[in-house]
Amino acid sequence: MSNIKAWKLISLFCLVSLLMGCQSKEEQLQETIKQSIAKAEVELAGLGSALDNGSIRNAALLSEYGRILSNEKPELAKIAGVLVQDATRKGPLYSGLQQRLADIKSTYLIPPYDETLQNIDLLRDAAKPALFSDALTDPINMLADMSGSSLARVGAISQQAEGVGEGNQLVGNPNYGNWQTNSSGISFWQWYGMYRILGDVFDRVEYGSWSKRRKYSYYNDYGRARYSSPKQIKAQTAVETRTKQSYQRQGKQFTSPYASKKTGASGLSRSSYTPPKSRSSYSKTSSYSKDSGSVRNSNNRTSRGVSRGK
Numbered sequence: 001m002s003n004i005k006a007w008k009l010i011s012l013f014c015l016v017s018l019l020m021g022c023q024s025k026e027e028q029l030q031e032t033i034k035q036s037i038a039k040a041e042v043e044l045a046g047l048g049s050a051l052d053n054g055s056i057r058n059a060a061l062l063s064e065y066g067r068i069l070s071n072e073k074p075e076l077a078k079i080a081g082v083l084v085q086d087a088t089r090k091g092p093l094y095s096g097l098q099q100r101l102a103d104i105k106s107t108y109l110i111p112p113y114d115e116t117l118q119n120i121d122l123l124r125d126a127a128k129p130a131l132f133s134d135a136l137t138d139p140i141n142m143l144a145d146m147s148g149s150s151l152a153r154v155g156a157i158s159q160q161a162e163g164v165g166e167g168n169q170l171v172g173n174p175n176y177g178n179w180q181t182n183s184s185g186i187s188f189w190q191w192y193g194m195y196r197i198l199g200d201v202f203d204r205v206e207y208g209s210w211s212k213r214r215k216y217s218y219y220n221d222y223g224r225a226r227y228s229s230p231k232q233i234k235a236q237t238a239v240e241t242r243t244k245q246s247y248q249r250q251g252k253q254f255t256s257p258y259a260s261k262k263t264g265a266s267g268l269s270r271s272s273y274t275p276p277k278s279r280s281s282y283s284k285t286s287s288y289s290k291d292s293g294s295v296r297n298s299n300n301r302t303s304r305g306v307s308r309g310k
Helices: 002-052 057-072 074-087 092-107 113-126 129-135 137-146 193-200 207-213 218-223 230-249
Strands: 177-181 187-191
Touching: 002 092, 002 113, 002 129, 057 074, 057 129, 057 137, 074 092, 074 137, 074 193, 092 113, 092 129, 113 129, 129 137, 129 218, 137 218, 177 230, 187 193, 187 207, 187 230, 207 230
Parallel strands: none
Antiparallel strands: 177 187
């Protein structure tokens, strides 16, 4: 009997130890997430300060492009003013990062923890000044196209070489709008809030044709993983799947807008060409001071000046 009691005690001890070990691992993951959130808060605040003091090169360039376009084409001044918001904390690109961080903070105790860590890593990548500066090439190039070629595109081939109309750079980017499906099952791009003014200037975009003929943009070709929330990626996937099924029923061929990277990108920072990390692997110190993306030190340079001339 004593042997049986001893065996039961040993079994109970092993079970308790196993449970304590599992709990300890979960607590360690939660602590890692908390530390990563704290680092993300510091880095995002640092990015906001860099926007405030004008040390993000392409933010300064975006403001300059907006000023020039407003002077050259006063009828476009209101649109230019809207696009220039992205050079500030008030812009949807920076605000989107803030909202994602708030969402993570409200749900980080809910498994799966690996996904949470991955989402934080992507957010921290997006908050790097060099990457954020690259992301601003989309509104910059929209202003460049609207200028009638008096302003040079940045980080992309010329409008003439690409052979595309104005206003395509922000289409598909959930920071500026979303895809809405009508009663006929056709999805169209709908601009958000203050960006609805763009709908008065640019042609309506239907998802299927856009998917097939999509041209280069930083977001769609390099920044989608970093500048989208998991919910936004899920919504994009749903629209793609729904459109693909609709095309198949009609016997049409469907091409995914993300099937391959479009050509034309040049002069981006090295970070943009580096695939996002697959797991949390940041060092304890932030790389913010080493990679400021400032006007003086940024790699996001274009070989041409602000203005091409007419």
